[in-house]
Amino acid sequence: MSSQEPFIQTQLPLIVEGVQLDIAAIHRAGTLAPTVFLHGFGSTKEDYADIVQQAAFAGHRFVAYDAPGCGESQCSDLSKISIEFLMRTALQVLEHFGIERFHLVGHSMGGLTALMLAYQFPNRVLSFVDIEGNIAPEDCFLSRQVVDYPAADGEAFFAAFIERTRHAPAYASALYAASLKHKVRAGAVRGIFQSMVDLSDNADLMGKFLGLKCPRMFMYGDQNAALSYLPHIQAQGVRLAQIPECGHFPMYSNPIVMWQQIADFQKSTAQ
Template identity: 65%
Template sequence: MTIHAGLTRHWLPLSIDGTGVRLSCISREGTGLPIVFLHGFGSTKEDYADVALHPAFAGRPVFAYDAPGCGESECADLDRISIPFLVKTALAALAEQGIDRFDLVGHSMGGLTSLMLAHQHPERVASFTDIEGNVAPEDCFLSRQIFLHPHEDPEQFLEDFIARNWAAPFYSSPLYATSVRYKVRARAVRGIFESMVDLSDNADLMEKFLSLPFPRMFMYGEQNNTLSYLPHLAANGVELAEIPNSGHFPMYSNAPEMWRRIAAFQARAMNPHLQRRPRAPDPTPSGTRMCRPKPFGEN
């Protein structure tokens, strides 16, 4: 079914390590490099559907899908889902779509999935926009709750997770929290969160990110501009994109600025002579800036 400025909704059946998966996808045909989007935990492919309405992306092929256990997508064994499983899913989906080389955009869980995919196959990625995807242990402010607030019942853990995030003092947290129960299956949460924490703590994600041989942009909300590694990213050639009036979810809080920065970055990636030198965050910004407090009992 074709809707929303040329996007087509369709299903993609796959087998991932012997587990049946049925992905709910949106895509658009076009010319030039495709843009591949991977959504975050508790979100869906629709986070990116407005790409079809922005003139800066006119004519570009696009592809996004709900991760297994999320949104409308299905998975025969929810206990199998983890970041490595999601990487294999992405590679299988790209193969089925005939997408070889592409611009990559990933948010949070999707940013970490994108990083692991790009590390394995750097020759396939033309540019990478990482929207607060995990690159260090401090990024596990959502996923580490599986250890900080454990519960044997996955349904109750998810309900408690929703309540904590609804009350969090960040842009769009209530909006995000109230829809989580409709966008992720409770039994998929543990495997996703535990693998995110394990990779963030033990897999040298920062080294992987900095070693990628193509243009990279790290996007973050202004509420998170105290992330300790931002100057290190800038000093190592990563473009930084701070999104005003936003926290972890710029696609909800300030979507116009998010899309503007992605379009400008991808344009520079396609035209190297337009590249600009990354700039570290201002150490003495004017006005009041909010920082991420220790969330929900995290030490």
């Protein structure tokens, strides 16, 4: 059993672009460089709570929080949520905790949010672990459903999305689908998905990712080892971390290896 300091839960009242937020966060103090975790669509801050069980992260400060419209966080206008909005939220969370420079870990939606954050504020990011965050149009296998399966009613779209996900032939898909309606407000889905598709198709995410000067690792499940760009980004200096017996969700399918890879990468980039 770990003897590390436990995490603390807190609520952060924020205003982002005129929208009132009440952000649910977990965090821990520490003397070593902090890590900021941005969860994926349909996930929550608890994806990263087990950092306190990992001896490799002893002494490291960390922050994880539920994005607006997700988990225990509250948002007064769900229609305003987009990747840009999520990035602005991240900036305010960083300001609240007084974090200037940090290691960055983002998964899926959170990986794209993290990429936009690192691109706009490159000098603040010590390293970036991108866990299947969008860097190319082919990464929109979840979010592009807002285009492929259009529905005027947001609740109906989300219910159908959950059922498609439940039966997807990938590790942890059914587990992920089982809690989606409890972790995401239906009113937030369309704005998030549309912005993810638009950025993936039109914002040269690959160029932004490869242009980052900080050390970068791209983590992916072995079920997604056929992603076309993996050899290219590796040739450009990105460290690849293939997680065995895993699809899109290493924190559910193989968390032990996920934590080992993150710890080893951050150790290798220590300044």
